[in-house]
Amino acid sequence: MEKKVQQYYRLKQKQKDIEKELAELRQDILNYCSEQETNETEIGRYKVKLVVQNRKEYDDAKLYETLSDPEVWRLLSKSDPAKVASLTKLNVISEDKIMHTYALKTVTLLQVDKK
Incomplete structure (x- = not known):
């Protein structure tokens, strides 16, 4: 061992x-x-691509105040962006209602592939 x-x-x-x-x-x-x-280029035998994404970072306190319904908050338990997005897509939560509870964070993903 x-x-x-x-x-x-x-x-x-x-x-x-x-x-x-x-x-x-x-x-x-x-x-x-x-x-x-550039966001896309070829270097030697490799293709390099940058993909820019915006991610939501929720403020737990603001989100809890907005979603004061204990049943909805129980589904989240804490602000998990994937769970919040799912509840928004299912129309359990309105995007307009929670718009002030998050900040957008820009993230750049790097993809490198062989040609």
Whole structure:
């Protein structure tokens, strides 16, 4: 069992190192695309594409005040953007009613594919 724990520890350390390296490479690629003023480019045999998304980050206090119905709040228990979106799509919650309870956060996704 000690060998498994040791291997798990080693792999977790390796994962941290890989995630750090990926974050650095991602930032370098984003900087390059920004300098080139492009969201899509080909570099060697790879196609690089930036996809910009807006994500909602809810304020729990504002959302709770707005959704004071205990049955609706019980469905959420805390502001989970996916759950809120589902309840909005099902017309359990009106988008207009909760518009003031979140801020939009712009997120850039990086996609790299081989040609």
